[in-house]
Amino acid sequence: xxxxxxxxxxxxxxxxxxxxxxxxxxxxxxxxxxxxxxxxxxxxxxxxxxxxxxxxxxxxxxxxxxxxxxxxxxxxxxxxxxxxxxxxxxxxxxxxxxxxxxxxxx
Amino acid sequence: xxxxxxxxxxxxxxxxxxxxxxxxxxxxxxxxxxxxxxxxxxxxxxxxxxxxxxxxxxxxxxxxxxxxxxxxxxxxxxxxxxxxxxxxxxxxxxxxxxxxxxxxxxxxxxxxxxx
Numbered sequence: 001x002x003x004x005x006x007x008x009x010x011x012x013x014x015x016x017x018x019x020x021x022x023x024x025x026x027x028x029x030x031x032x033x034x035x036x037x038x039x040x041x042x043x044x045x046x047x048x049x050x051x052x053x054x055x056x057x058x059x060x061x062x063x064x065x066x067x068x069x070x071x072x073x074x075x076x077x078x079x080x081x082x083x084x085x086x087x088x089x090x091x092x093x094x095x096x097x098x099x100x101x102x103x104x105x106x
Numbered sequence: 107x108x109x110x111x112x113x114x115x116x117x118x119x120x121x122x123x124x125x126x127x128x129x130x131x132x133x134x135x136x137x138x139x140x141x142x143x144x145x146x147x148x149x150x151x152x153x154x155x156x157x158x159x160x161x162x163x164x165x166x167x168x169x170x171x172x173x174x175x176x177x178x179x180x181x182x183x184x185x186x187x188x189x190x191x192x193x194x195x196x197x198x199x200x201x202x203x204x205x206x207x208x209x210x211x212x213x214x215x216x217x218x219x220x221x
Contacts, residue, residue, distance in 0.1 A: 033207040035151075042201055042211035043143075043151060054209065086151050090206050093165045095141070100150040 001025055001089055003098035011106040016077045020101045022070040022087035031091035034063055034072045037100075038083045047072065048090075077103075108133050108210040110202050115215030122192050122219070128185040128202030128212055136160075136180040138205050142187050144198035145214075154200070155187065170196075192219045 002025040012018050022032065030050035035043040045054045047063035050070055060075040074081055082105050087098040114126040128140070142154040155176040156165045164176055175188040185202050199214040 035208075037151070042213055043203075043208070044211075045207055045209050048207040048209075084150075088151075088153070088207070094167060095153045095156060095165075095206070095208075096167075097143075097151040097153060 001028065001092065001094065001096060003087055003089060003096060005085075005087060005098035005101045008099065008101060010101055010103050012077055012103065013106045014077050014079055018074050018077060018103065020072045020085055020087075020103075022065075022072070022098050024068045024070070024089055027067045028089045028091040030066050031089055032063075032065070032070050033088045033090060034061075035086045035088065035097075036081075036083045037086065043086065046085075108204065110204065110210060110212035112200060112202050112212045112215040115200065115217045117218045117220065118192055119221050120192060120194055120219055123188070123190045124192065124217060126187040126189065126200055126202075126215060126217070128187075130183045130185070130204070133204070135178075135183040140178060140185045141203045141206070141208055142176060142185075143201045143203055143208070143211075144196075144217075145201070146195070146198040149198075152198070156206070157185070189217070192217075194219050 004023045006021045032050045034047040037043040051063045062073045084100045084102045086100050109131045112128045141156045157176045173191045177186045197219045201214045202212045204210040
């Protein structure tokens with residue numbers, strides 16, 4: 001299973017609403033998670049089962065989709081949100097990641 | 107607070123071997139699937155291997171199958187990754203992570219494969 005994120009690089013400003021897409025090569029129902037990673041740090045789980053917010057994650061983060069098309073939305077960017085985001089499928093016998101989307105300050 | 111601490115990384119020549127460890131604390135280790143994920147310098151995340159709670163179910167990425175072996179010791183709250191026939195392209199920070207989805211991660215241990 002291949003995961004393709006778009007865009008690979010996203011420039012935005014504090015307060016913006018942004019959306020990151022993840023396209024999967026075959027249907028995976030809702031077996032998709034999103035992670036945030038900051039430089040030199042371990043990834044952090046944001047969303048699982050495509051749309052369920054992990055405990056402690058701010059409500060400005062949301063996820064949607066099923067099958068082969070998924071999105072991560074940040075409703076109003078905060079300074080601490082500038083990071084790299086990865087989708088991951090959790091179906092079948094492998095748990096591969098997308099290539100990542102780097103969210104940078106415009 | 108759940109904690110995962112990796113160790114065992116270092117510099118190894120191509121063709122060499124290395125064994126990584128991940129010690130877990132503050133949760134019932136034997137109840138959870140565990141995973142290894144790696145990240146080459148400046149690159150994205152790559153899933154490496156997963157093991158079920160009892161150790162009877164194991165999955166590997168194609169890139170490491172036949173060279174790497176995942177195992178666990180539930181009596182010692184420990185996860186392992188035995189890496190043999192190492193290649194330059196195995197150079198990465200190796201993270202252990204809990205469960206599915208991967209809800210807690212260690213800070214990683216750096217493996218450098220170079221002559």
